[in-house]
Amino acid sequence: MATRNYEEGEDLDVACAIRLTPAGEARLAAAAGTQLSEWNALEWGEPFLREACRQLTGQALEEVITEGDVISRRPFLCAKCGGTFTVAEYESIKGAAGRRGTPDPFWAEEARHRYCAP
Numbered sequence: 001m002a003t004r005n006y007e008e009g010e011d012l013d014v015a016c017a018i019r020l021t022p023a024g025e026a027r028l029a030a031a032a033g034t035q036l037s038e039w040n041a042l043e044w045g046e047p048f049l050r051e052a053c054r055q056l057t058g059q060a061l062e063e064v065i066t067e068g069d070v071i072s073r074r075p076f077l078c079a080k081c082g083g084t085f086t087v088a089e090y091e092s093i094k095g096a097a098g099r100r101g102t103p104d105p106f107w108a109e110e111a112r113h114r115y116c117a118p
Contacts, residue, residue: 015090016046016073017106024069031064032056045094045106046073047087076106080116089113 020028022039029036031053053061075084085093090106093114097105105111112118 013086013088014075015085015087015106016075017043018046018049018073019043019071020065021069021071024065027069028053028064031059041071043072045076045090047090048094076111078113078116079105079110080112080118083113083116085111085113 019041025039025042026036028049033056050061053059053064057064076090077084093111094104094106097103
């Protein structure tokens with residue numbers, strides 16, 4: 001993904017969800033030493049996918065897939081204010097949910113900034 005061309009004003013620290021092509025998912029699985037039985041067209045949290053790739057393969061995500069392997073990318077949005085999350089906010093909120101044993105709020109579209117919490 002080193003070839004990504006960022007739009008003017010785009011924040012590079014925004015936590016996004018991405019969907020990969022079948023070839024991209026297959027390359028990622030092969031780099032991790034596993035094999036996909038079928039393509040699921042899953043959407044992944046990009047910060048999670050980057051860390052998982054680094055831990056499982058010892059490589060950066062950009063070394064395994066290309067920007068052409070990304071079908072879609074969308075920012076995670078706060079359920080209250082509609083603002084985006086930084087990668088640090090994403091990791092903090094996701095980690096807190098995991099420690100509490102609650103579902104990932106980003107996939108339930110219930111994630112809120114700490115200052116927007118009910």
